[in-house]
Every structure is written in structure tokens, then in C-alpha cells.
Amino acid sequence: GDSVTQMEGPVTLSEEAFLTINCTYTATGYPSLFWYVQYPGEGLQLLLKATKADDKGSNKGFEATYRKETTSFHLEKGSVQVSDSAVYFCALRRPGTASKLTFGTGTRLQVTL
């Protein structure tokens, strides 16, 4: 079945540091890939997405590139802020009407001054 593997957290960084959160996936066909972010006490918000190989999703300074050859969708940001502290979830969805998301286990990011 489909699965998503994320690096274990927590990830602790100083403000303005470079961020990478690794995500790899297993799925048949050509899934769409997503990063969701969950701020403390809130629901999930879509951060960025990519629908086909070599697509780059970007939002709020975050980027991720859909790499079919390595089945990866790593999240990066050049300079993190304290306000980026949250839990980040990588997810995939296979095309079709039963559009369930399969999530990774989430990676907690803590950014300090």
C-alpha cells in the first residue's frame, strides 16, 4: 500500500538557519505530493504541493521538488523564523475520486532565537 516516511524529529534550529525535512514515499502510479503544517493548537494547513515529476511547490519561503527517481519530496527553507515552529506533515494522494491523503508521521520543528 501507499506510505510516506519522514525524518524523525524534533528538529531544533536557530533563527535564520537552513531547514531540510526529508520525505520519501511509496505509491503506485503518479501521486500528488503535499506538505501540510500544523501550528500549535490548530488544524492542518496546506503549505505547498506538486502534482508531477520535477514540479517544484513553493510558499512562504518553503520549497519542495517532486523527485520521481528518488521518490522524494524534501522540504527546504533558506532561513527559518521562530514563527515557523510547528509540525510538518508530508502526504500523498493518488489520483481518483477516493482522494484520501496518506500522511507521514510528522516532523516537529522548533526554531529558537
Place this chain on the structure above:
Amino acid sequence: DTAVSQTPKYLVTQMGNDKSIKCEQNLGHDTMYWYKQDSKKFLKIMFSYNNKELIINETVPNRFSPKSPDKAHLNLHINSLELGDSAVYFCASSPLIVGSGRSVGEQYFGPGTRLTVT
């Protein structure tokens, strides 16, 4: 203004009770979902409804029964609550995905309902 809303936000109850969580979306979406997030933050889908019809039913005990009175609402009723049901339950909605193309039906999540069973 709220896109996907859930009530209540917090629910504390005793084992054996029956409780319901309500979800409403004002986005005009056709598809709604329930997810369960456990204490380790792991998120797993439970149910999905498309235009009031059940389309996804993962391996969930039959004590959980979703009900969709119309396409803007998807409620979750839980019978005979158990300690292991303690979790945060998220409702979500998305536009209908048609065909096998790579259209992106992003899901919009509600704020969650924290259920604590004592």
C-alpha cells in the same frame, strides 16, 4: 467566515458513553473526511463522504458511525467510548476529483476536536 468548523473543540467524557462531533464546511465542496490524530501526532483517515455517500471506510470499529445529512455536513457519532478513542479528530473537505488526471484536490482541515475519554 470559517471554512471548515467543528464542534465541540474539546470533549471530555467517561468510558461507555456515546458522543457526537459535528463538522460543517461552507466552501461548497463535495467531499468530506474524518481523520484521527493520535498522541504521537500520527494522522490516519477514518471516513470519506462524497455528496452524502460513503466512499472511504478504513478499518474503523463499527462503534464509529459517520452521518452526512447534506454535503456541507459530516458528523461523527461514537458509541460505547473507550480509553483508546482519546485523540484529536479532524474534519476536512475538498472539491470533487474526477477521473484519473493529476488534478489537485487540496483538503481544507477544521481546527480539530480533542476527545478525552476517562
